Amino acid sequence: MILGLCCAMGSGVALPLMNIVFGNQVGTLNQYSTPRSTLQEQHFRQTINRNRYKTVPGFVLTYFSMVTFRLISLKASATLRIEYLESLFSLPISRLDEISSGTVTHAITSLSNQIQQSVSDKLAMLFQSFALLVAAYAIAFRYSWALTLVVSSAILFVLLGFSVTVPFFIKAQHRVEEADQKHASVAADVLASVRTVFSLGAEASLARKYSAWIMEAKQRGAKVSIVSGIHLGLLFFAMYASFGLAFWFGLKLFRDGNIDNVNTVITVFFSVLLVVTVLGNIASPLMIISQAIGASRSFFDVIDSRVSPATGAIGFDPYNPGDITFNGVSFVYPTRPKSQVLRKFHARFEQGKTTALVGPSGSGKSTVVALLERWYDLKASTDGKTMEMIEGEIQVGGVSIDRLDLQWWRSQIGLVQQEPVLFNTTIMENISMGLAGTQWEGSAESVKQEMVLTASKEAFADDFIQRLPQGYSTLVGEGGISLSGGQRQRIAIARCIVRQPSILILDEATSSIDVHSERIVQKALERVLKNRTTILIAHRLSTVRKADHIIVIKDGINLEEGSHNELMAAGGVYSSLVHAQELRDIPNSGSDILKDQESSCHLLAEKEESVTTTPTDSAKNDHQAPFDDRGKPGSKHKPPNNVLLRILKEQQQNWVLYILVLCGALGASSAFALQSWLFAQLVQVFQYTGDRLVSAANFWALMFFVMALAMAGFYLLVGYCSNRISLSISWFDREENSSGTLTSRLSTDPQQLQSLFGVSGTFPLISILSVIGCIAISFSFGPKLAAVAFCAGTPFLFLGAFARIRYEMKFEAINTEVYAESSQFASEAIRAFRTITSLNMEKAILRRYSTLVTQQRRRAMRKAWYATLIFAFADSFELCSIALTFWYGGRLLASHEYDVVSFLVVYVAIIQGGQSAGQFLSFGPNIAQASASGQRILGLRHAPGLVANPLSTELMPSDDADTDTSVQLRRVSFNYSSRDAPIYDGLSLKIGSGQFAAIVGPSGCGKSTIISLLERFYQVSSGEILFGNKNIDSIELSSYRSSLALVSQEPQLFDGTIRDNLLLGQAGSPAVTESQMIQACQDAEIHDFILSLPEGYNTALGVNAQAALSGGQKQRICIARALIRKPRLLLLDEATSSLDSQSERLVQAALERLAKKQDMTIIAVAHRVATIQKANRIFVLGREPQDKCTRLLESGTHEELILKQGVYWEMCRAQTLDEAIE
Structure with missing residues (x-):
């Protein structure tokens, strides 16, 4: 850091020192060109030749400055990412629930990239500029303190303006970042539940929600654009006004005899010119650094709130922990302070024995687990309103768990969640x-x-x-x-x-396992449970009947407890729950048809797809939902050519703003060419005397002031309009254009692209136009000198620019690949935070994340050493061009081929053009990142192979009583594109219109794949699927899916109110009335719970609120959402597995009634046979040992299959609770 700081300051001092040389040379030149001058040509040539070689020190200092700050930025960015994630892991779960995975992804990608960019190039430029300011002022005061003070009034004006605009800019930018985090959170939710979104037809509604936050960011950013315009206008007005002021007052001092010659005026003028020019050039870096400061608040808000891990004495022998007791525990979740979850709850979990917790969904069972894992603290509340509702103590072996070391305590617990x-x-x-x-x-x-x-x-x-x-x-x-x-x-x-572990907690641990596997796993668990304190939570009561002790909990209260036999004999709540799960009488037989169905399934091809998914479903598998084999997201699509031009073409609504920006840029860029001409005229004034000197000085100084007013207007226009453009580029952010991207890319690509089209991107445009203007005026006044200067220097400058942008694009590609992986990993870790803490994996996760980030940093650092050589050469070549121009121009002056005005116009144009080219080079990373982002965005939009058949134009018929809702699979074959082995080979099923059909079979046999095919997430390899006697591929996709409703095994809710979630995907459908919504919720047994919430149906379901809902409560909301759609085909993929027995029975009865009433066909995938025994048709899938593919083993009604005493009969026996039947 010290080396980089010293080198940056050293390279900054080089240009002010050149001003002394330049002042002496201009004085010599002016004296030589003055009539009747006594200066000899030989002496003039010696003065010129003395200063040819001054570029090597500048090159060395620039190189080490750039490479050092590049290395510092990489290390700082990596450290910040790691510190941020480490701090997140230290936060209590109640605080972490408030942070969505999308917010985390946005922070460690987009925001950290801003900080890295500001440190890498812009911070180095800032230190270099600071050193330049100090050196320039020191030189200026050394030659004329009076002239320096007068000219510095413009700088004071700039600083006063900055003191007003910069704080406001930072505050406004932070509000924009808050809106960005909101839409990043929406994107993360959608990408994590992409199949649910498709099945609901909610793409458009969620895109509107996403777009709403984009528009909010645009509105907030409008204030930023106003500030940017004022900021730039004040700055450049002060800069050019100071030029006129400097020459006017300098000529006055010269006329009054206070200054001896033009050398002093030129040295002071160019020193102050450097100061003001640097203030102008650092406007954009200051804005980027200001944005980085605003972005860093999101990091440091988390880092500064880091909580030290709870430590304490290890209070018991792991092999003899003692009983776990709940003593009068009351608890409420922070998001629902008025809803008591546990009420004076008392329970004892005896050491070495198995205790089961049973009860309805939402009764507080999982809250017991959360308190044992210490995700919430009974003593942490300081809110007087909730203190009375959070009380009690949890002890193990007589010691409060709050006194135990947190990490050690969790290491003693083994948790398997639902x-x-x-x-x-x-x-x-x-x-x-x-x-x-x-x-x-x-x-x-x-x-x-x-x-x-x-x-x-x-x-x-x-x-x-x-x-x-x-x-x-x-x-x-x-x-x-x-x-x-x-x-x-x-x-x-x-x-x-x-x-x-010494303590084992199983929270619905076998709910997702088929009957036969559950029986074997249960036996394995029985061996594992021996001599361990076990807490077993289950809805399927067959898994708890052998528990040593059973506690029935409802509404947070211990209703009854005892062994299975004791509770059955008591005939209370537990007994009624057991009877609710009983199957009808099953004939006994000694046959054992189902030997080992699981082992006979060759699982190489038996991948049972869950209908819910995560972002990796889009990122890691080449058989993802929106694409078929022809358009694999994993395949490389050739990016469109002329990326930036294509994007500009699509921005037709902003063409007026673009024209205004172009006019402003043209006007602003003309300043450098005009300035070179005005400067030459003012230097020539020093050759005059008397009244001519006074009038000429006043006139040309006034011209500088006029130019200052014009430049203020141009930069005000540039700052305002370009920022307005940058905040309206949201076409690529719509959800339907980004369902296959990672959340991190969705967060960073738009921001990087808008940086090029915003005010930061306007400066490179001005730089390019300025170079063109300087070249034009140079060739106009001195073509010979201009040809030498520009042909010798400009190619190297632009070659360096090209090399830099090319390198930055490669660097950005590597960045994208590695940081996308690390950000995805971090987002995954945050979503699974409860699992991570229960496994004590925080340190392991941080080590892995640190390894990913560190590997990228080291790769980038190796490249930085040699790539920066090109950058430093390009940056320092400006000094070489200046020396070459002065040397050759001096020769032309000595031979009287050029006059002073022609020489100075070319010379100053070279200086200004070089500075403009240097400024363009500093934006190399921005251009590279924006180009890469544009390629990714347009490449995604032009990806081929959408599942939606373009020839599928037929619409579903309107609702009527005679609508055919039958479903047929005719000789269907299917295999996933990543696997050669087929799942089905000629599978045929037929389900009648309005029937309730069930699909059962062992885990992994392809039951849920049928659901995926019906939803058209995939296309069959051969055969056809008919719905209402029509091939589903011939029906327009959105019209087809509007007739379906899907309830998946794992419930997916989105940020918004309960009402928003219930009505999701209803856009374009007939309006749902309040009574219809309430009826659907009553059918799903969730209406009463919703009314118990303080805000009822308007209760917000943010990240925190969803964490406070039980799995059953979330599942019933999803069921109600499906019923509101009034589907013709209802697909249930283990939809009631999270419900308690009573709720499941009521929901099942409601579904059966609706199916008959609405002529709705129901297809249910289930492991729990009790939920489908009333089905009109039951299909049993599986494989015999000789089978290579899943096939239909048997089908029929419950009674018919029982009489067959086949596979289904064995599944029923495994689930029967009545011992007499066994």
């Missing part, structure tokens, strides 16, 4: 993550692998893992998207088992 969270790495690494924070964390890899294999076998996961092509080295995709729900759950169980 919605399993896997990370985008291999299966081996996912399971071994369970060893984090344990005594085996530092063990040898061979030991860890052996533990992982043992845990996988116990969790019944080893069998399907071994059948995968890469086995334990298989990448699971983000969120485990490449595995079925049951497979993900078994890996999560294995990850828990490998920890060998």
Whole structure:
């Protein structure tokens, strides 16, 4: 840092020192050109030749300055990213719930890039300019303090203007950043639930919501544009007015005899000129640094609020922890302070025994888990209103858990949650993550692998893992998207088992597993549970009947407790829940038809796709939802040519603003050419005497003032209009144009592109036009000297510019690749924060993230050393051009071929042109980043292969009583594009109109793939799917999906109110009345819960609020959302798995009634047979050992299949609760 600072300041001092040389040379030149001069030609040539070589020190200083600050920026950016994520992990869960993954992604990509850019180039320029200011002032005061003070009044004017505009600019820019974070959060939610969005037809409504925040950012940015215009207008008015003031007062001092010659005036003038010019040149860097300062607030708000980890004494022997007790615990979530979750809750979880928690959805079961994991603190509230509602104590072995070291306490707990969270790495690494924070964390890899294999076998996961092509080295995709729900759950169980915890918490741990697998996993868990304190939460009561103790909880109160037999005998709440899940009588038989259905499924091709997805579904798999095999997002599309011109062409609504900006840029760029001519005229004035001197001085000084007024107007126009343009470029931000991109790219690409079209991009335009203007006036006044100066210097300048932009584009490509990976990883970690904390993985996650960021930094640093040589050469070549021009111009003057005016016009134009070219070079990174962003955006828009068939123009018929809603699969074959093995080969199913059909089978046999094909997320390889006797591919996609409703296994809600979520995707449909919405919620058994909330249907469902909802509550909202659509075909993919028995039964009855009433066909995928026993048709999918593909094993009604005593019969036996039946 010190080296870079010294070099930057040293390179800044070089130009002011040249002013002394230049002043002496102009004095010599003026004296030589004056009539009757006594200066000899030989002496004049010696003075000129003495200053030819002064560029080497400038080159060395510039190089080390640039490379040092480039290295500092890379290190600072990487450190800031790591510190930010580390600080996020230290925050309490209640605070972290307020931060969406989109906000995190926006911070560590877009905002950190701003900071890196400001440090890399702009901060170095700022230090260089500071040194230049000090040196120039010192020289100016040395030659004439009076002239310096007078001219400095313009600088005072500039500083006063800055003191008003800069703080306002920073504040306004911060408000824009807040709006940017909002639309980044919306984008993250959409990209994480892209199939839900498509199934609801909600692309347009969510795009409007996204666009609304874009427009909000535009409106807030309008204030920034006004400030920018005023800022630039004041600055350049002061700069050019000072020129006229300097010469007017300098000539006055010269006339009065206070200055001896023109040398002093020129030295002072150019020194002050440098000061004012630098103030002008640093306008754009100052704006970028101001934006970076505003961006850094988002980082430091989190970093400064870092919480030290809770430490304490380790209070018990891990092998003898003692009982866990809840003593009068009351709790409310921060977002719902009026809704009591637990009310004076008392419970005892005995050491070494299994205690089950059962009860309706939203009764507080998962809150017990959250408090045990210490995600929320019973003693943290300082709000007087909630103090009375948060009380009690949780103890283990008689010691309050608040007194235990947090990391150690969590290492004693093994947690498997209802919605399993896997990370985008291999299966081996996912399971071994369970060893984090344990005594085996530092063990040898061979030991860890052996533990992982043992845990996988116990969790019944080893069998399907071994059948995968890469086995334990298989990448699971983000969120485990490449595995079925049951497979993900078994890996999560294995990850828990490998920890060998003293306390085990299973929160609906087997809800996603098929019947047979659940039975085997349950036996494995029974072995694992021995001698461990276990808390078991379940809706499927077959999994809790063998628990040592069962606690029934409702509305946060312990209603009853005891063993299964005791509670059944009591005939209370538990008994009624059990009877609600009982199947009808099943004949007993000694046959065992279903041997090992799971092991017979060759899982190489049995990938059961979950209908919900994560961003990796778009990023990592080449069979993603919006694309078919012809348009794989993973494939490289040739980016469109002339990216920036294409974007400009599409901005027709802004052409008036572009014309105004171009006019302003033309006017502003003319200043340098005019200035060279005015300067030459003023220098010539020193040859005059008497009245002619006075009149000429006044006239040309006034011309400078007139030019200052004109420049103020031009820059005011440039600043205002260009910023207005930059904030309206939002065409590429619409959701329908970005569903296949990562959230990080959606955050950074628009910002980088608008930087080129905004005020920052106008300065390079002015620079280019200024160079052209300087070349034109130079050739007009002195073609011979201009040809030598520009032909010798300009090619090198532009060659350097080209090399720099090319390098920056390559650097940006590397940046994009690596930082996109790291930002995706960080976003994934934030979404899975509860899983990470429960596994004590914070340090491991930070190490991995740090490794990703550090690797990129090192690659960039290696390139910076040699690439900066070109940049430094281009930047320092200005001095070489100046020396060459003065040397050759001196020869022309000595031979009397040129006069003073011609020489000075060319010379000053060379100086100004070089400065303009240098300013253009400083924007190389901006241009490179914008070009790369434009290529990505247009490349995405022109990606081929959309699933929507362009020939699918037929619309769905209007609703009427005779509408055919039958579904047929005719000889359907299908395989995922990434796998050769087919899922189906000639599968045929037929479901009658208005029927309730069910699809059952083991995990991974392709049940949910049928749902995906019906939603047209994929296209069949052969065969056809009919809906209402029409091939679904012939129906217009949006019209087709408007007739469908999908409820997935994992509920997906979006930021907004409950009402917004319920009505999502209803745009363009008949308006939904309040009564219809309420009826749908009543059918979904969620109406009463919504009314219990303070804001009712207007309750906001932000990140924090959703965290306070149970899985069942979120699922019932999704069911109500589906019912509001009044679909002809309702698809349920394990839709009621998160509901308690009573709610499930009521919802199921409501669906059956609606199906008959509305002639709606229902297709349900289910593991829990009790939910589909009333189906009109049940299809059992699976594979026999000899099968290569999934096939239809049997079909019929519940009674028919039971009489067959086949596969379905065995599934029913496995779920039967009545011991007499067994």
